[in-house]
Amino acid sequence: MPRTTNLARQLEALGGEVHGALEEVSVPMYVLDRAGKIRWLNDAAQALMPEATGKKFTEILAPDQVHPARRHFALRMLDRERFTDHETVLQTSDGGRHGIEISSVPLRKGQRIVGVFGVITAQRAAPTRRTPSVPAAALTPRQHEVLHLLGTGRTTQQMADQMSLSPETVRNHVRGVLVELGAQSRLEAVLIAHRQGLLEWPGELAD
């Protein structure tokens, strides 16, 4: 049995229909036609790219992304793109940049490629470039120090003792860290910092 009929067969066996599920699942997905026009976005993708349906996909990308994206698309249409995964940057209506990771495959009808089906696998809030020096740059040296102590689970008082500062000053630094990282709590700040590579758990270093 050809592998590609698997889902079709299972859906048939269950009597189910996957299209409705794809509309509602909160993973953003899209379909482009052969001309590169956005033909379908599920609800999650529409939230990410409002009013993009009907536009060319190049119209919603950041200008510096258009060329590489066109190339991917052309190779995809020729069935010569070997990789399913790549990164790109969306341009929001207010001119902001929104980095995303995409997994996409040719959409076929029989043997013919009729477009592209893609899934947005990750969104990066502030991104664009991921050189290691950039993310840390926004934190002051003191904030950085506080962040590292937070990462080890220290309390305000412990940090104050260690840094020879008053607890109030430590709280100020912590507030600055939260604002800079867009976190609501200390716990969230540490997790965000970890995700951005600003902090590493010692367990990972040991591996």
Add this chain to the structure above:
Amino acid sequence: MSGLHGIDGDIRAALEGVSVPAYVIDTTGVIRWVNDAGKRLVGDVRGRQFTSVVAPEETRRAREHFAGKIAGTRKVTDAPVVLVGADGDRLSVEISSVPLLDGHRIVGVFGQLADVDDAPAPPIPPNLTPRQAEVLHLLQRGRSTHQIAEELHLSAETVRNHVRYLLRALGVNTRLEAVAASRGELLVR
């Protein structure tokens, strides 16, 4: 919205090929389909109960979510889950799942992994109760008291109680310390 029906192409075949893990479970909880990305993550688990792929401390919550969807009381569930990978690793993932429909009848659940954490989920300390383990896992994902309350269908006060006992069980004073401790961080006291 019927947008996808107008698309002339085999969406189901495309789903097999994308690198985002996806699955279908029938109403009895048996995994009926997993795409290649899913197989790479948890192995070919078709024919098994979905709970066999979920970390032991998470199976109760996973069952609740599943039952809610089969009963039609929950539409979309976006939840962090710890899965057991093909080689026994604990995988921290975010799953988005929805009922699979035949007309208006619910015939199963379709789900996709919205996010797979690169770092393996830290092991749960053995002296925790199942509830404490659930709470710790959500804290590890940065969830607040209210978010945990919503996720576990508990009151905020009950969640605070679980957190209190969790901290005591781990011998720490704050939530942050609890997460750091569970990650293997040596605490300087």
